[in-house]
Every structure is written in C-alpha cells, then in structure tokens.
Amino acid sequence: MVSEELHRATRAELAGLPVEVAPRLLGAELRTLVAGSAVHLRLTEVEAYHGQGTGPEPDPGSHARMGRTARNATMWGEAGHLYVYLSHGIHSCVNVVSGAEGQAGGILLRAGEIVQGADAAAVRRGVTAPLTGRVVRDLARGPGRFGQAAGLRHPLHDGIDAITGAELDGATAELWLRDVPVSEVARGPRVGVAGIAGTDAFPWRFWIAGDPTVSPFRWGRGAQEASGSAR
DNA sequence: AGTAAGATCCAC
C-alpha cells in the first residue's frame, strides 16, 4: 500500500512540540543494528514528555520538569537523537528527542511490532520459547521490553543519532517516518505517571487503535493511588 | 552521607 511507505526522518520533522510530533511516530519504524543484528520495530504506542519551559504549561510527569540535569541532558539537545534512560535500575527505555534545541522534549517509545529480526530480538530478550504469534507480539510490548529488543542500552547508547544513523558504541539507529500518518490514533493518560498530581491534564499517550502490540493499561498502579492521595 | 521513589517487568 502506498499509504504505508516510509522515508528517512529529518530533524525538521521532529522540531515541533513533542505532543504534536508524537502521533506522527505511530506506524513509523525504528531500525537498529547492534552487534551485527538488525531489528526493525514498527511503533504502535508512544508518550510525549515536555520539560521546564517547554510548551504553554510545565509537564509534571517529565524527567526534565525541574530543569536540565546530567541525566536528562539529551532531552535538551538536538531533535532526532535518542534519550535512553535507566528505569527502576533494570530497564533501558528509549525516547526520540523532539522540539527545539535548548528546550526539553522527548517521545517515549512504549511498544512496537517487530517487522524484521524477531529472532535476534528474542535472543536479546532471553526468550527461548518457540516464536509463536503471541510470543512475537510481546517481544517489544512495553518500554522496557522495547529497549531490550532494540538492543539499545543505558548509558552506552544515550544520545545516539537516529537521523544520521551514526555509529555509537557498536550500534546504529535510524528512524523512518510514514509518508502518510496513520489514521487510527487513540490517546489517553500516560502510564506510570498517573499518580503525579496534575498529570491527568496531559493525555499524552498515543497508540494505534486496536493494535495487539499496544501494552495493556494498568489502572491498579499509579492511577488508583491518585484517586486516594490526590484531592 | 543517607534515603526514598522511580516514564518497568516478571514471578509468586
């Protein structure tokens, strides 16, 4: 189908506010080559994050909400690089930096469909079971799994450039955008920050409606605590 | 210097 054709992303296409760019990443592909293994991930679920001074209102759920720090420095840099951070001491999660240079902005890649390299992704994930439909579906379902399947790790690959595809510590990454944006876009509250006061006003999670690789939303975590602790 | 919590995942 012509409407599903892809092209290499340019920095200009990522220069807008993350909340505006995020839905354009749905259906796009992140293609990584790490240690000789290529994995192509079709993005099905993303979340936008701003920072102090980005956009009309401060984003209370962002790593950059308090300003620039050593950890979130990549978020303040040039669009098109990848902000890779460590979550809970275990998981490397991947963001596409967007917005103007000097302003913090990132789009968390929460889930994807592996369209090439499922075998390599399974090895990285430690999955030894036969690659049935369900096993393959779950390989990059959730931000921690996505980062591991892609082969990108904190801190080695933080800041890698997905526009030029330049090599960094044995890895390359390329972002391919759709010529025509996907039409079936759903949006809702972000996952994992729902307990932070004020984040309900930022429904900045976007996903492809009905796609089986979208991660399941867990109402029992932060969202439930919010109703008890937030007034 | 100490500590609490975190943009998560998996097993019990």
Place this chain on the structure above:
DNA sequence: TGGATCTTACTT
C-alpha cells in the same frame, strides 16, 4: 501483589 536492582535527586 511484591521483589529485583541501581540511579537520581532531594533531605539531613
């Protein structure tokens, strides 16, 4: 439902 596992940032 809770533990893993370690970094970050805020408190003493």
